[in-house]
Amino acid sequence: MAYDAVVLVSFGGPERPEDVMPFLQNVTRGRGVPPERLAEVAEHYQHFGGVSPINQQCRDLLAAVRADFAAHGLDLPVYWGNRNWDPLLADTVTQMRDDGVTRALAFVTSAYGGYSSCRQYQEDIAAARAAVGPDAPVIEKLRQFWDHPGFVEPHVDAVRAALGQLDPAKRDTTRLVFSAHSVPTSMAANAGPHGGRYEAQLRETARLVAAAAAPDLPYDLVWQSRSGPPQVPWLEPDINDHLATLAQGGTTGVVVSPIGFVSDHLEVVWDLDTEALETAKQLGLDFVRAGTPGTDPRFVAMVRELVTERTDPDGAQLRRRLGDLPMWDTCPTVCCVPTRRP
Numbered sequence: 001m002a003y004d005a006v007v008l009v010s011f012g013g014p015e016r017p018e019d020v021m022p023f024l025q026n027v028t029r030g031r032g033v034p035p036e037r038l039a040e041v042a043e044h045y046q047h048f049g050g051v052s053p054i055n056q057q058c059r060d061l062l063a064a065v066r067a068d069f070a071a072h073g074l075d076l077p078v079y080w081g082n083r084n085w086d087p088l089l090a091d092t093v094t095q096m097r098d099d100g101v102t103r104a105l106a107f108v109t110s111a112y113g114g115y116s117s118c119r120q121y122q123e124d125i126a127a128a129r130a131a132v133g134p135d136a137p138v139i140e141k142l143r144q145f146w147d148h149p150g151f152v153e154p155h156v157d158a159v160r161a162a163l164g165q166l167d168p169a170k171r172d173t174t175r176l177v178f179s180a181h182s183v184p185t186s187m188a189a190n191a192g193p194h195g196g197r198y199e200a201q202l203r204e205t206a207r208l209v210a211a212a213a214a215p216d217l218p219y220d221l222v223w224q225s226r227s228g229p230p231q232v233p234w235l236e237p238d239i240n241d242h243l244a245t246l247a248q249g250g251t252t253g254v255v256v257s258p259i260g261f262v263s264d265h266l267e268v269v270w271d272l273d274t275e276a277l278e279t280a281k282q283l284g285l286d287f288v289r290a291g292t293p294g295t296d297p298r299f300v301a302m303v304r305e306l307v308t309e310r311t312d313p314d315g316a317q318l319r320r321r322l323g324d325l326p327m328w329d330t331c332p333t334v335c336c337v338p339t340r341r342p
Ligand SMILES: CC1=C(CCC(=O)O)c2cc3nc(cc4[nH]c(cc5[nH]c(cc1n2)c(C)c5CCC(=O)O)c(CCC(=O)O)c4C)C(CCC(=O)O)=C3C
Pocket: 011, 012, 013, 014, 024, 027, 028, 031, 033, 037, 038, 041, 052, 053, 054, 109, 110, 116, 117, 181, 182, 183, 184, 225, 226, 227, 228, 260, 261, 265, 266, 267
């Protein structure tokens, strides 16, 4: 199959104070997030001057991917469009159409399956194409990459580096805490063709990172950034509650690794570096947050590898992965379909 472009698809974030509320309204339209929660999250953004770091992280990734493609003779233009904020995907797809693109591959900045992580991005792509009209390019999403070495290895090195900042004399009471975005339990139950895939993939990534970074240490997978109305159950435990449980059980220090994410965006710099750090301080726990892949050369090369898997005639043999959960290129239509929409 011939492709003539790649498009980076991400979440998007505001970059000026006056854009915070319109951005949050885009994110939560029709999703039943209470206004109190929205006001609270707006404050997190305003704490950083109304600038989410995610767009700049996408620009950096875009530049790195373009340079990597050029260095490896992969002659495909790379576009960028977001779900929730400028540059919006529909504008990007318009530009692609105007440039004569007919068939593109989409790299989405989320490694996992599930509605918010995968299906919703596919819906965003479909909506953007529909807005552009019948001459919009075909856009196929690249596969999920939770167990690709280009994603796992940067997390491994980041956990090792973080551990190096904790007191080695207290290693016996040190723990790894892997963190990912919580989702409603109904959404988690529906993830993947047979359900439960978001959590299963995260458990596999946590296992792979822990085994490579610190096989002697106990580890947990916990959840952060819960949203939605209080009566709707979301995945638990929340990282802050979990830190309290650990402190009570004699843990003296934690490395927190945000394996749910690819860059240090707001959910990382606020929910972990600000809130969870404060929780740890109050509990007297040593706390070091491990980094995310960002523009690690292995992560950047992974984007190219995922593309060549699909463009190279021998691509099927090029697939690299460390885990053994089922994996596919094209999601079945029954995958991750939401049951609940308030
Ligand atoms: C699984 C998942 C990922 C990981 C996959 C991926 O990376 O895509 C993710 C990433 C992100 N979530 C982000 C921001 C927000 N998420 C929200 C709300 C929600 N997230 C959800 C899930 C996820 N979210 C869900 C089920 C909701 C409830 C509303 C709904 O059903 O959709 C809200 C609304 C306010 C609130 O938090 O209540 C905001 C502002 C940012 C941008 C950070 C920045 O600006 O730097 C990023 C990368």
